[in-house]
Amino acid sequence: MASSNLLTNQRLLVTGGGSGFGAEISRQAVNEGAKVVILDVSPTGQDVADEINAKVPDSVVFVKGSVTETAGWEAAREAAVKAFGGVDSVVNNAGWSYHTKPTLDVTLEEFNKTFDLNVKSIFLSVQAIVPLMIKQGTGGTFIQIGSVSHLRPRPGLAWYAASKGTVSTVAKSLATEFADKNIRFNTILPVLTPTGLMEQFVGVGQHDKAGHEKPLGRLGKPQDIAEAVVWLSSPRAQFITGVDLPVDGGRHSEYSYSQETKLTPQSNGLSGRSGLKYVIAVCIGYEGLRGLRAAVHAHTANIMLALDTCAYFFLPTCYSSKAAAHTAPNQLTSR
Numbered sequence: 645m646a647s648s649n650l651l652t653n654q655r656l657l658v659t660g661g662g663s664g665f666g667a668e669i670s671r672q673a674v675n676e677g678a679k680v681v682i683l684d685v686s687p688t689g690q691d692v693a694d695e696i697n698a699k700v701p702d703s704v705v706f707v708k709g710s711v712t713e714t715a716g717w718e719a720a721r722e723a724a725v726k727a728f729g730g731v732d733s734v735v736n737n738a739g740w741s742y743h744t745k746p747t748l749d750v751t752l753e754e755f756n757k758t759f760d761l762n763v764k765s766i767f768l769s770v771q772a773i774v775p776l777m778i779k780q781g782t783g784g785t786f787i788q789i790g791s792v793s794h795l796r797p798r799p800g801l802a803w804y805a806a807s808k809g810t811v812s813t814v815a816k817s818l819a820t821e822f823a824d825k826n827i828r829f830n831t832i833l834p835v836l837t838p839t840g841l842m843e844q845f846v847g848v849g850q851h852d853k854a855g856h857e858k859p860l861g862r863l864g865k866p867q868d869i870a871e872a873v874v875w876l877s878s879p880r881a882q883f884i885t886g887v888d889l890p891v892d893g894g895r896h897s898e899y900s901y902s903q904e905t906k907l908t909p910q911s912n913g914l915s916g917r918s919g920l921k922y923v924i925a926v927c928i929g930y931e932g933l934r935g936l937r938a939a940v941h942a943h944t945a946n947i948m949l950a951l952d953t954c955a956y957f958f959l960p961t962c963y964s965s966k967a968a969a970h971t972a973p974n975q976l977t978s979r
């Protein structure tokens with residue numbers, strides 16, 4: 645894609661740049677004029693750095709290390725200072741999930757690895773890089789790669805979705821805390837995208853089916869995520885902080901839309917709890933009028949007739965309206 649030089653003079657630290665989103669984020673950032681440090685446990689980070697440097701010399705430095713260890717962050721920070729003079733943006737991209745499976749089968753090791761990779765890494769990034777940004781005095785940005793799964797949790801990925809929900813929450817909290825230092829925190833929420841991690845979510849051979857479920861009719865591409873990262877880390881987004889940005893072909897919106905369409909039979913006129921209240925009010929009013937009339941004529945039989953009439957005609961209506969109020973939520977979650 646043609647460059648707009650959105651990231652001229654910007655220095656990005658991209659975690660997990662050895663494959664998937666991180667590799668494409670690194671390519672596009674350099675294409676937009678940035679310098680990049682890749683932090684990855686895999687030596688493939690060096691391959692990506694070599695590939696990009698072959699086109700734009702001296703634009704990428706690779707540091708082999710883990711985002712779950714302070715030493716990895718310190719090494720990446722020192723490399724960025726030495727090669728490029730500092731860090732303007734951190735892209736907390738490296739992440740992990742266990743295979744989709746019944747939650748009772750998830751092991752403690754898998755739970756710990758999920759939160760270490762997806763959440764502890766952000767804690768360590770803040771500890772290592774925020775002081776540097778404050779010292780530089782020119783602000784900065786942190787972009788987290790979260791997941792649309794925290795807006796639309798699904799069975800079998802509970803702890804992964806929870807970890808990504810934490811990512812979004814933490815980013816919003818940090819956005820408010822460091823706003824006075826002009827350090828912005830935002831989270832991108834990708835949808836299923838064919839990378840090394842996708843097989844964990846949907847299994848081998850399920851890609852096409854997953855793609856057709858999106859309103860825009862396809863899976864995500866690493867380029868979609870990289871474009872969003874470039875914009876959010878650029879000065880063009882200088883007034884954007886504390887947001888979740890779904891990059892998901894409309895998947896998160898589709899959920900609300902489906903709720904609306906599935907509610908149609910109950911959503912006209914008397915439906916749900918408001919319908920129940922209306923019918924109860926009519927019952928009470930009718931019964932009251934009949935009772936008053938009966939009292940005036942002092943005919944006990946009339947009072948009994950009024951009560952009987954109410955019970956006969958309106959109690960079934962109340963009951964069915966109440967039942968509708970209880971069944972509607974089940975329909976919402978049945979997809």
Ligand SMILES: NC(=O)c1ccc[n+]([C@@H]2O[C@H](COP(=O)([O-])OP(=O)(O)OC[C@H]3O[C@@H](n4cnc5c(N)ncnc54)[C@H](O)[C@@H]3O)[C@@H](O)[C@H]2O)c1
Nearest residue numbers: 660662663664665684685686710711739836837839840841
């Ligand atoms: N692919 C999807 O469908 C999808 C959807 C939503 C969110 N995400 C998120 O996107 C991010 C990137 O995932 P991806 O799909 O590109 O996966 P990927 O597996 O292709 O890439 C992950 C990279 O992180 C590196 N990594 C793993 N552990 C590390 C560690 N301890 N320290 C440093 N680097 C480490 C890996 O070596 C790899 O290069 C993750 O946070 C993931 O949760 C992915």
